Amino acid sequence: MADSEKPIIDLQDVSVTFQSSGKQLHAVNKVNLQINKGDVYGIIGYSGAGKSTLVRTINLLQKPTSGNVIVGNQELLKLSNPELRQARKKIGMIFQHFNLLNSRTVLGNVEYPLLSQRISKADRVAKAKKLLDLVGLSEFERAYPEQLSGGQKQRVAIARSLANDPDILVSDEATSALDPKTTDDILKLLKRLNEKLGLTVVLITHEMQVIKSICQHVAVMDDGKIIERGDVAKVFSDPQQALTQNFVDSSANVTEALAQIKADQSLQALSANERLLFLKFRGQATKESLISDLTELYKLKANILFANIERISSTSIGYLIIILSGQSKQLADGINFLNQHGVNVKLLATEKKGEQTNVKTNIS
Ligand SMILES: Nc1ncnc2c1ncn2[C@@H]1O[C@H](COP(=O)(O)OP(=O)(O)OP(=O)(O)O)[C@@H](O)[C@H]1O
Numbered sequence: 001m002a003d004s005e006k007p008i009i010d011l012q013d014v015s016v017t018f019q020s021s022g023k024q025l026h027a028v029n030k031v032n033l034q035i036n037k038g039d040v041y042g043i044i045g046y047s048g049a050g051k052s053t054l055v056r057t058i059n060l061l062q063k064p065t066s067g068n069v070i071v072g073n074q075e076l077l078k079l080s081n082p083e084l085r086q087a088r089k090k091i092g093m094i095f096q097h098f099n100l101l102n103s104r105t106v107l108g109n110v111e112y113p114l115l116s117q118r119i120s121k122a123d124r125v126a127k128a129k130k131l132l133d134l135v136g137l138s139e140f141e142r143a144y145p146e147q148l149s150g151g152q153k154q155r156v157a158i159a160r161s162l163a164n165d166p167d168i169l170v171s172d173e174a175t176s177a178l179d180p181k182t183t184d185d186i187l188k189l190l191k192r193l194n195e196k197l198g199l200t201v202v203l204i205t206h207e208m209q210v211i212k213s214i215c216q217h218v219a220v221m222d223d224g225k226i227i228e229r230g231d232v233a234k235v236f237s238d239p240q241q242a243l244t245q246n247f248v249d250s251s252a253n254v255t256e257a258l259a260q261i262k263a264d265q266s267l268q269a270l271s272a273n274e275r276l277l278f279l280k281f282r283g284q285a286t287k288e289s290l291i292s293d294l295t296e297l298y299k300l301k302a303n304i305l306f307a308n309i310e311r312i313s314s315t316s317i318g319y320l321i322i323i324l325s326g327q328s329k330q331l332a333d334g335i336n337f338l339n340q341h342g343v344n345v346k347l348l349a350t351e352k353k354g355e356q357t358n359v360k361t362n363i364s
Contacts, residue, residue, distance in 0.1 A: 041202050
């Protein structure tokens with residue numbers, strides 16, 4: 001394989017085991033991960049999945065218990081300390097809480113990583129100013145971090161992370177403390193840096209929207225392992241794992257809608273002729289008039305409680321929560337009709353009045 005085709009990051013069989021109250025905790029469990037130069041690669045998982053621990057192995061901030069870490073053709077575990085310091089300069093990192101030095105100005109923060117370099121003060125300041133311009137913060141160079149908004153602080157942190165001209169930028173939940181609009185601005189900035197500088201971006205997050213908006217590839221992490229990976233559109237439009245499906249559902253606000261429906265007392269006492277249904281459509285099915293066909297063909301009534309369409313690349317995934325009412329036979333035939341047209345139908349509840357039980361929201 002030519003060097004240019006080799007991944008810029010190659011984690012081979014990487015494990016990180018912590019000792020926690022006398023027990024072994026496998027925070028990262030035999031993970032293999034290859035990331036190509038110029039990619040924007042997202043790692044998604046819930047809290048505790050091992051995402052931070054995994055990405056911290058990329059610059060050996062976290063030393064693996066076993067496995068091999070190859071970055072830019074260098075086996076990091078074989079480097080001497082000075083060589084590792086050099087290699088780390090090519091891997092920038094940004095964090096959720098920015099980690100700025102409050103006693104330094106914005107310019108001073110961006111200059112900071114350059115202090116150990118043999119360059120003149122004038123060159124250092126010029127470089128820091130150029131980076132602040134790149135992240136759109138030139139007019140704030142004399143401000144102190146406490147005078148800035150969260151989004152501005154993250155821009156300073158991004159400028160600082162670029163001071164040593166890294167090839168890779170690792171973002172550890174960099175937008176988790178920001179509001180949606182600021183998150184969007186920061187993600188657009190990362191994408192621009194990826195395109196303009198050829199920077200390889202590795203980001204971890206628990207939000208699918210973050211992945212959807214800028215990543216080309218994604219790995220889904222659970223319990224120290226990567227359980228699903230690939231092209232973002234492919235992974236999220238046709239999830240193979242229940243956890244990946246959960247991320248898609250919560251991104252479409254389905255999880256929240258189901259929780260609200262579960263809490264709605266009036267929906268816990270449906271009549272014998274009513275069915276509370278959760279319908280999931282994919283691709284072509286989202287374009288067909290299935291609900292009007294259903295009501296006409298089977299003389300059913302559909303009361304829509306929730307509707308949403310999640311678009312992932314060119315694939316649409318439609319969600320509907322409805323109360324379908326009609327005669328038992330027609331209800332069964334109608335549900336059959338939906339199934340036959342590729343709609344995934346889950347029965348949430350069919351309770352008779354007076355027989356109150358909880359609405360089921362298990363949609364896996
Ligand atoms: N230094 C440590 N010592 C002991 N256990 C640790 C240490 N660092 C992480 N862990 C444990 O390893 C597991 C993975 O943690 P990690 O922070 O990598 O997960 P995460 O997916 O990034 O979650 P979060 O978003 O909450 O940080 C967790 O159970 C965590 O408690």
